[in-house]
Amino acid sequence: MKSKNQIEKQLKKKTDPILVQTVILAKKNPAWIDIASILTGPRRKRKNVNLSEISKIEAKTIVVPGKILSQGDINKKVRVVALNFSEKAKEKLLNAGCEIVLLKDEIQKNKDAKDVKILK
Secondary structure (H helix, E strand, C coil): CCCHHHHHHHHCCCCCHHHHHHHHHHHHCHHHHHHHHHHCCCHHHCCCEEHHHHHHCCCCEEEEEEEEECCCCCCCCCEEEEEEECHHHHHHHHHCCCEEEEHHHHHHHCCCCCCEEECC
């Protein structure tokens, strides 16, 4: 795990405003510091997850520090939290009755990271 100083140093290189806001919120909260650490690293190290992988996971809330992609189908109702969603993945999730939430909104609501499964 990275220190807060290293996260701050790497954050200065990021230009995406949503990513920067998410990292700042995650850095302030000890339960979400792992997410801040992942997001400040290289983009290739972020987790991109297909819907087929999400349908295999048994959890009410699934957190992905990356992007949700549309490969595969989902056949259960879950709450999916991610940094970003592809358009087709959003469509498939909403058709399946799932709730989609941006990562920064979840960090603000759920400060203790209760009942979440973080895919690293």
